[in-house]
Amino acid sequence: MITCLILLALSASPGVIIVDNVLFYGSDHNMRVLNTGDLVLILEYANGRLDVEYDSATGELDRNVLIDLNDEVAEDEQFVFSRGYFDEGEFEKAARLLEIFVKYFDDSNYLSEALYYLGQSYESLANKSDYDSLPGIARNPRINQNYYTGDAYRILIKRFPESPFAAKAQYRLINLFRISNLPWEDSVELIEQELTMWGEFCEQYQNTEAYVSALTEMGYLNRVLFEINNDDYHKERAVSIFKEISLQFPNTVHAAYANVHLYELRSNEKIYKY
Numbered sequence: 151m152i153t154c155l156i157l158l159a160l161s162a163s164p165g166v167i168i169v170d171n172v173l174f175y176g177s178d179h180n181m182r183v184l185n186t187g188d189l190v191l192i193l194e195y196a197n198g199r200l201d202v203e204y205d206s207a208t209g210e211l212d213r214n215v216l217i218d219l220n221d222e223v224a225e226d227e228q229f230v231f232s233r234g235y236f237d238e239g240e241f242e243k244a245a246r247l248l249e250i251f252v253k254y255f256d257d258s259n260y261l262s263e264a265l266y267y268l269g270q271s272y273e274s275l276a277n278k279s280d281y282d283s284l285p286g287i288a289r290n291p292r293i294n295q296n297y298y299t300g301d302a303y304r305i306l307i308k309r310f311p312e313s314p315f316a317a318k319a320q321y322r323l324i325n326l327f328r329i330s331n332l333p334w335e336d337s338v339e340l341i342e343q344e345l346t347m348w349g350e351f352c353e354q355y356q357n358t359e360a361y362v363s364a365l366t367e368m369g370y371l372n373r374v375l376f377e378i379n380n381d382d383y384h385k386e387r388a389v390s391i392f393k394e395i396s397l398q399f400p401n402t403v404h405a406a407y408a409n410v411h412l413y414e415l416r417s418n419e420k421i422y423k424y
Contacts, residue, residue: 163192163220166250168231172215176207187246219254229260236267245271262313269302297329317358336378345371362404377422
């Protein structure tokens, strides 16, 4: 009997539910409802259905409601469903599936992208007040806003520094730094710290699509510092940066944004004291 149990454990396969509201009637005669991201143990295949174990009970499920994580195509299926839910704005489902993907497919070629969209999913969930108890979600009580602390982004940057998603992850981390520290309350030190981060970003990721957005942030922060302390150095830096954006990225929203800043700086309009 013990030998049979060992063989069953060795042959069992983990499976993840990919749709909501799956009814599971277990051997204990209790009905359960399984949802996207719930894990089961697949015991045996039989005529298009599966014998599975969940919550210490066994029962049957339709093959189409889950992914066998040991299947040949499981990596691709899991990634497709994760991204599909994200693209549809189903961020809780996307996060649950991406968490499982990161755990089970640690050597995947999709891993850097999965980590990025995991971070994006958590950022989206953080904006909903009822998700303030999720791991990795913090709160800035000064502006009454939740924010994601960015662990998935940090892992991505550390493990895949050459990935095209590394620049995007670093961009989001700097934005999260800002959210965690607002309102600035005229703190020149905080603003200069963020400005330094954007400067380092522009040096490291000059050949990425996020570069112009980071450059825009540098122009904006220089303008803020000028309006706080009336230092012409920061005004000149802001003008120089916005002119660079306008010239290097013509006919884009970034150029339009830069032109508005340049006009307002010439007109002595203020933006900081909102």
